[in-house]
């Protein structure tokens with residue numbers, strides 16, 4: 001039975017983008033179930049029919065349901081070990097998991113003030129001190145990875161992996177909110193933006209016409 005990934009609007013749903021990218025970048029076949037977000041009770045019920053969390057993304061693998069972006073990526077890494085979503089080396093794997101968890105549980109100010117919105121005309125907005133601190137910390141994370149593992153390849157740990165998937169929506173945030181970044185960070189963003197799976201998601205998101213008013217404020 002094919003895997004099923006339940007996702008929200010590609011234009012806005014940064015949490016959906018992460019596992020989608022982990023699967024697609026590794027050419028793992030899956031059926032995509034698109035449920036538009038924040039349209040009302042009927043669509044909310046459609047999400048609840050897949051996962052009692054009431055949130056996307058969710059992955060359905062036969063009688064197994066996995067919800068929450070990072071758990072899905074962990075499941076994909078176990079189910080398809082050939083993807084090498086996590087580095088083989090234990091210390092590097094611990095590093096990759098630490099920054100992925102830091103992304104998953106943190107950076108609230110940046111996420112709130114600079115919501116992913118692929119339609120948005122590129123332009124800067126004033127950021128709070130907390131959001132600016134988030135930007136500084138993310139750049140520090142990426143630069144440290146590039147310095148330590150750059151010789152292994154162009155992504156955070158050499159080859160594309162889980163940590164890149166977890167940070168992918170930040171690439172769009174830095175781009176659309178015209179956030180000034182260090183040259184090494186710009187180079188990493190360009191690597192991500194040239195990944196075919198990243199481009200596919202972006203093209204599909206830009207082609208969407210649904211607008212979610214609450215995400216159109218900045």
Ligand SMILES: N[C@@H](CCC(=O)N[C@@H](CS)C(=O)NCC(=O)O)C(=O)O
Nearest residue numbers: 008013014015055056057068069070
């Ligand atoms: N921590 C969760 C966050 C999931 C989440 O907040 N999803 C949002 C869309 S990006 C959602 O489903 N919102 C719909 C709703 O709350 O009705 C994850 O990593 O998957």
